[in-house]
Amino acid sequence: MSEKPVRFGLVGFGAWGGHHANAITVTKDAELVAIAAHSPASVERAKEAYPDATVYADYRELIARDDLDIVDVVVPSYLHHEVAMAVLTGGKHLLLEKPMGISLDQCDEMIQTAKQHDRLLAVGHELRLSSMWGKAKQMIEEGFIGKPQYALVELSRNPYRMGADGWRYDIDRVGSWVLEEPIHFFDLARWYLESSGQPERIYATANSRQLERPELQDNFSAIMHFSGGSYAVVSQTLAAFEHHQTAKITGTKGALWASWSGAMDRTRHPTFQLRAFDGNEVTTVPIEKPTGELFELEDQIARMVDAVRSGTPLHCTGEDGRWSVAMCLAAEESIRTGETVSVSN
Numbered sequence: 001m002s003e004k005p006v007r008f009g010l011v012g013f014g015a016w017g018g019h020h021a022n023a024i025t026v027t028k029d030a031e032l033v034a035i036a037a038h039s040p041a042s043v044e045r046a047k048e049a050y051p052d053a054t055v056y057a058d059y060r061e062l063i064a065r066d067d068l069d070i071v072d073v074v075v076p077s078y079l080h081h082e083v084a085m086a087v088l089t090g091g092k093h094l095l096l097e098k099p100m101g102i103s104l105d106q107c108d109e110m111i112q113t114a115k116q117h118d119r120l121l122a123v124g125h126e127l128r129l130s131s132m133w134g135k136a137k138q139m140i141e142e143g144f145i146g147k148p149q150y151a152l153v154e155l156s157r158n159p160y161r162m163g164a165d166g167w168r169y170d171i172d173r174v175g176s177w178v179l180e181e182p183i184h185f186f187d188l189a190r191w192y193l194e195s196s197g198q199p200e201r202i203y204a205t206a207n208s209r210q211l212e213r214p215e216l217q218d219n220f221s222a223i224m225h226f227s228g229g230s231y232a233v234v235s236q237t238l239a240a241f242e243h244h245q246t247a248k249i250t251g252t253k254g255a256l257w258a259s260w261s262g263a264m265d266r267t268r269h270p271t272f273q274l275r276a277f278d279g280n281e282v283t284t285v286p287i288e289k290p291t292g293e294l295f296e297l298e299d300q301i302a303r304m305v306d307a308v309r310s311g312t313p314l315h316c317t318g319e320d321g322r323w324s325v326a327m328c329l330a331a332e333e334s335i336r337t338g339e340t341v342s343v344s345n
C-alpha cells in the first residue's frame with residue numbers, strides 16, 4: 001500500500017509564494033491542501049490557480065486545521081516571526097522563507113518553540129541544494145583545491161521588486177537589504193569555508209543611490225575572517241542589470257569558478273558553468289541537472305517531504321538560519337560604525 005502524501009498548507013501567495021505553490025504541486029508525495037492569502041485579489045488568484053485547495057483570507061484559520069503536516073511560510077520578512085510562531089505552537093512542521101527573522105531574539109524564540117513542540121524548522125536557503133553550488137562544495141570536501149583559503153561570492157543584478165504594498169522598500173518591514181539577498185551568500189561562503197573554523201570578525205561597507213532613502217543600500221560588500229585563517233568576500237550590487245552570480249574559491253592547491261546568469265533570478269532558462277583548476281589544468285565540470293532558484297525550490301519541498309516521512313536531515317536548520325541573520329546584523333553594525341565587528345560569539 002502506498003504511503004499518503006505529505007499535506008502542505010501555504011501562507012503567502014505573492015510572487016515567491018506562487019512559485020512555492022507550484023513546487024508543492026509538482027513534487028512527488030506532496031499535496032497542496034490549503035492556502036492563506038491576504039488581500040481579496042490574492043485570495044481570488046489563489047482560488048483560480050488552485051481550485052482543489054481551500055483558500056483562506058486569515059492564516060490562523062489555515063493553521064487551525066488538524067490535517068496539515070507542514071506549513072510553508074512565504075510572507076514579507078517582518079511577518080515571519082508572527083506567522084512562524086503560530087505554526088509551531090499550532091503543532092505543525094515549518095518551512096520558513098529567509099531571512100529567518102529580522103532580529104536574533106525572533107530567531108531564538110522560534111528555535112526554542114520548535115524544540116518545545118518537537119516540530120521541524122527549516123529555513124529557505126535553497127542555494128545549498130543546487131547541482132552547481134553543491135558540486136563546488138562536494139569538490140572542496142573531496143580536497144580538489146587543497147585547503148580552502150578564500151571565497152568570493154558575488155551578485156550583480158537588477159533592482160529588487162517592491163513587493164506587496166511596497167514592503168521591500170520600507171526599512172521597518174524588510175529589516176535591511178542585507179537580510180534580503182546577501183544573506184544567501186553568507187550562508188554559501190560559510191558552507192564552502194567550513195573546514196576553516198568559524199567566522200571571527202566581519203567588516204562591511206555599503207552605499208545607496210536613493211537620495212531620499214539612503215538606508216536602502218544598493219551596493220554592499222563584506223569581508224568575513226575565519227578562525228582558521230581563510231576569509232570570504234560577499235559582494236552585491238542592485239544597480240546593475242539582469243542576474244549574474246559568481247563564486248570563486250581558491251585553496252592551497254587549486255581553484256573553482258562557478259557562475260550563473262539569467263535575465264532574472266526566477267528563470268528556467270539560465271546559463272551556468274563550473275570551471276575547475278587542479279593546479280595543472282583547467283576543466284569544465286559537468287553539471288547533471290539545471291540549477292536556479294526555481295529548481296532548488298522544488299528540491300527544497302522534496303527534502304521537507306523526506307524529512308517528515310523518514311527523518312532525513314533538513315537542508316538548512318533554524319540554527320543555520322539564525323547564523324545567517326546574525327552575520328547580516330553584524331555586517332549592518334559594521335556599515336553603521338565603520339568598524340570591524342567581532343562575531344566569534
Ligand SMILES: NC(=O)c1ccc[n+]([C@@H]2O[C@H](COP(=O)([O-])OP(=O)(O)OC[C@H]3O[C@@H](n4cnc5c(N)ncnc54)[C@H](OP(=O)(O)O)[C@@H]3O)[C@@H](O)[C@H]2O)c1
Nearest residue numbers: 012013014015016017037038039042074075077097163164
Ligand atoms: N529563498 C529565496 O530565494 C526567496 C526569493 C524570493 C523571496 N523570498 C522571501 O519570500 C518572502 C516573500 O517574498 P515575495 O517576493 O513573495 O513577496 P511579495 O511578492 O510581496 O508577496 C508577499 C505576499 O504575502 C502576502 N501577505 C501579507 N500579509 C499576509 C498575511 N497576514 N497572511 C497571508 N499572506 C500575507 C501578500 O499578500 P497581498 O499581496 O494580498 O497583500 C503577498 O502576496 C520574503 O520573506 C522574501 O524575502 C525568498
